[in-house]
Amino acid sequence: MSSPALIALDWGTTSLRAYLLGGDGVGLDTRASSAGVMKLPAGGFDQTFEETCGAWLDAHPQLPVVAAGMVGSAQGWVEAPYVETPAGADALVAGIVSVKTARGVTVHVVPGVLERGALPNVMRGEETQIFGALASEPSLGAAGGALIGLPGTHAKWAFVGNGRIERFYTFMTGETFGALRDHTILGRTMHPSATHDEAAFLRGVDTARDAGHAGLLATIFSTRTLGLTGQLTAEQQPDYLSGLLIGHELRGLNEVLSRERSALAGKTLRLIGNDALCDRYRAALARFGCHDARTVAHATERGLYRIAALAGLVAAPVRAA
Amino acid sequence: MSSPALIALDWGTTSLRAYLLGGDGVGLDTRASSAGVMKLPAGGFDQTFEETCGAWLDAHPQLPVVAAGMVGSAQGWVEAPYVETPAGADALVAGIVSVKTARGVTVHVVPGVLERGALPNVMRGEETQIFGALASEPSLGAAGGALIGLPGTHAKWAFVGNGRIERFYTFMTGETFGALRDHTILGRTMHPSATHDEAAFLRGVDTARDAGHAGLLATIFSTRTLGLTGQLTAEQQPDYLSGLLIGHELRGLNEVLSRERSALAGKTLRLIGNDALCDRYRAALARFGCHDARTVAHATERGLYRIAALAGLVAAPVRAA
Structure with missing residues (x-):
């Protein structure tokens, strides 16, 4: 030792x-x-x-x-x-x-x-x-560049190339989720659930990803109306809202990539963060066609x-x- | 009488x-x-x-x-x-x-x-x-159809035609603003202001309207970073955030319109709501090229x-x- x-x-x-x-x-x-x-x-x-x-x-x-x-x-x-x-x-x-x-x-x-x-x-x-x-x-930091995501209260997505952080984005995904759940009408019809409802989560991701909606301020209201119309249980609503917000984050990131003729689909990237949250992001990224998004272990100490x-x-x- | x-x-x-x-x-x-x-x-x-x-x-x-x-x-x-x-x-x-x-x-x-x-x-x-x-x-309800906006805690935008409400959208703009201001880090650097800062408000609208950003969850963080970098005072930050959210609402509405080959630019629509809030929306709508958006008086009683x-x-x- x-x-x-x-x-x-x-x-x-x-x-x-x-x-x-x-x-x-x-x-x-x-x-x-x-x-x-x-x-x-x-x-x-x-x-x-x-x-x-x-x-x-x-x-x-x-x-x-x-x-x-x-x-x-x-x-x-x-x-x-x-x-x-x-x-x-x-x-x-x-x-x-x-x-x-x-x-x-x-x-x-x-x-x-x-x-x-x-x-x-x-x-x-x-x-x-x-x-x-x-x-x-x-190899991540080589000339071709890499994309590294750090999910959390204020999620970061950094573009790295030539061994340098070239630019990055901050998404207030985690903190917005907490504020919406705890301090708006959306929380009133929710019940906390001990287990993660993957189907509800992915439904939220897909809703945010797909065209046809009117943006985040409109889609989040569906957390309530899908409950009112019997399509989401009270226990499913938190995971649905989480999927919606992470989906909107990835949609925004995808739009940034599309402006430089790139996309999440088929991309290699890395995640840093706690395992459960990185698992959620990996599942959401897969809905955008990104299937190579491993979590980097011990990034902080290293x-x-x-x-x-x-x-x-x-x-x-x-x-x- | x-x-x-x-x-x-x-x-x-x-x-x-x-x-x-x-x-x-x-x-x-x-x-x-x-x-x-x-x-x-x-x-x-x-x-x-x-x-x-x-x-x-x-x-x-x-x-x-x-x-x-x-x-x-x-x-x-x-x-x-x-x-x-x-x-x-x-x-x-x-x-x-x-x-x-x-x-x-x-x-x-x-x-x-x-x-x-x-x-x-x-x-x-x-x-x-x-x-x-x-x-x-x-004439608003005639076959050509009309768009009516009701700003507020849960803003509504209704498409009306043939004297009927054909479909509508709900934007949780007002409630999301309150939750972000009162229950996230964004509120910590804000000071309330007795006067409306039109320039800060329109800066937020323009930021949300223009391409090049990564979506609402990313743009709202600029309320804080424009403060950190000396570009927004504490008193300007609430109006900037309000402009951002209303701008994202109108951007979402504009995308809905674009899917049916329409746009806010040049459109005639009507607003229902309190005068100060309708004034804000009218100023924001003008940044999207919409200059005919009068407030309907006494809509509730009528x-x-x-x-x-x-x-x-x-x-x-x-x-x-």
């Missing part, structure tokens, strides 16, 4: 995940905390850091520490200003900002990425996961390790075949 | 508006109550009816009473089952269901309209307003009077030139 080489933090808005990584970048230990950037205890970042990583540092006081996510935002521990697209891993390394903890340890905070333009986009944390995916599968290696904090890993 | 001929009720989910109408259908008196179908006091429908209309009935015990809206839903005073599209005023009259009040008065409740299909639609109350608009401007006349409850009004 390899000895500890790096503490890597994925510190977002609602949670913190800490990894103790070996010299080859593989995980030795992990800890989770609910003390996200917007949910810190009275002791703030320092107290949370000590509670999460203190024991590791007691045993190995010289371990370098790297962190990514909202911890580097204006509301974070220290602000690491955005790097602009197109952004390679070298630019992220150059943008690292450090903060000294109460214990005297230096935390190296990776910046997020900003895309300027008429509809600007920002990410914090996902850039590190994307470079983790490229570390796992270097990305943090890779950036730490490029920054000279740890030795570069031996690349897996 | 004409003597009272009809009590007409527009009784929706969140409010009740009662009209005392003369023999020619014009308003003699009006009363408003916040006791909507979902906000009734302990005494229920009967108490609210008495408080709102009791004095009118004390003075004129023989007045007929007609009502439209959610009062006829399954959660209403009495259920008036939906009439299906295509629906003319005669079908609405045939579908009237009556309920006897504690005072012994009969309330005639107008049914809503249901459109079956893959994406069913329902309305309750708007059908009466639409027939009110047709009563004001009979529709209720017309249905009451067809039902034989009152004499038909002398038609205004």
Whole structure:
């Protein structure tokens, strides 16, 4: 077993995940905390850091520490200003900002990425996961380009080429789902269900995908009217609405692709995120003709390790075949 | 001045508006109550009816009473089952269901309209307003067909021809705006503003209208990122988001029209609703090339009077030139 080489933090808005990584970048230990950037205890970042990583540092006081996510935002521990697209891993390394903890340890905070333009986009944390995916599968970042999806509260779709994040889109799919379910009339006729209703989910995806409707603001009302007319049970309505929104996201992405003479159909792409959500996206992508959309495992740790290696904090890993 | 001929009720989910109408259908008196179908006091429908209309009935015990809206839903005073599209005023009259009040008065409740299909639609109350608009401007209902928009929490767009509601769409624009503003990250950087920022609103409309974006779930995130990059103030963000959503609604409507070789550009249509909201829609419609979108005044009272006349409850009004 390899000895500890790096503490890597994925510190977002609602949670913190800490990894103790070996010299080859593989995980030795992990800890989770609910003390996200917007949910810190009275002791703030320092107290949370000590509670999460203190024991590791007691045993190995010289371990370098790297962190990514909202911890580097204006509301974070220290602000690491955005790097602009197109952004390679070298630019992220150059943008690292450090903060000294109460214990005297230096935390190296990776910046997020900003895309300027008429509809600007920002990410914090996902850039590190994307470079983790490229570390796992270097061919993804080659000249031909790759598409990487990160489902979630604010889903991201990044176009990667020449080893750089060239541009990306943010879809507020997860958060819009929650707001519609919990704070509109659509939730009133829904019952939560312990099991995922695949047929209802795919019906939503297909409805959003197919032409003939009047857009998202119109299709979502069918969650209610299909219930009123006995075509969806109360338990099916949440999965139907989820399918509708994910379907509208993929339809939007497909329109972006079509403008550059590409399409989801037949495309190779990668997903990063929790398994259940990636499974949903894979099922939805299949309805758009995309059947090569594997989930990249350990993208977060790999990305943090890779950036730490490029920054000279740890030795570069031996690349897996 | 004409003597009272009809009590007409527009009784929706969140409010009740009662009209005392003369023999020619014009308003003699009006009363408003916040006791909507979902906000009734302990005494229920009967108490609210008495408080709102009791004095009118004390003075004129023989007045007929007609009502439209959610009062006829399954959660209403009495259920008036939906009439299906295509629906003319005669079908609405045939579908009237009556309920006897504690005072012994009969309330005639107008049914809503249901459109079956893959994406069913329902309305309750708007059908009466639409027939009110047709009563004001009979040419709208001629064979060529007309488009009538009813902005609001659940905006409706109805295609009317041959004096019938042929089909319609529901856009959850108003309710989605509220849910996004009050229950997502978008609200966190907004400040309410006492004045309407027309430029920010139209910027949102134009963004939704123009090609090049990835759909509503993506464009709404720009409310935040235009703020982060200094292009929208906190006070402008609510109007920008409102413009985005209304723009997406009109874009969806325009796509429906394009499938039948029509378009909003150059089209004549009518709006029914509160003046400030109709003004917003008119400004947004102009960005789609539609410059003939007047608001129909008194559509609710006129529709209720017309249905009451067809039902034989009152004499038909002398038609205004």
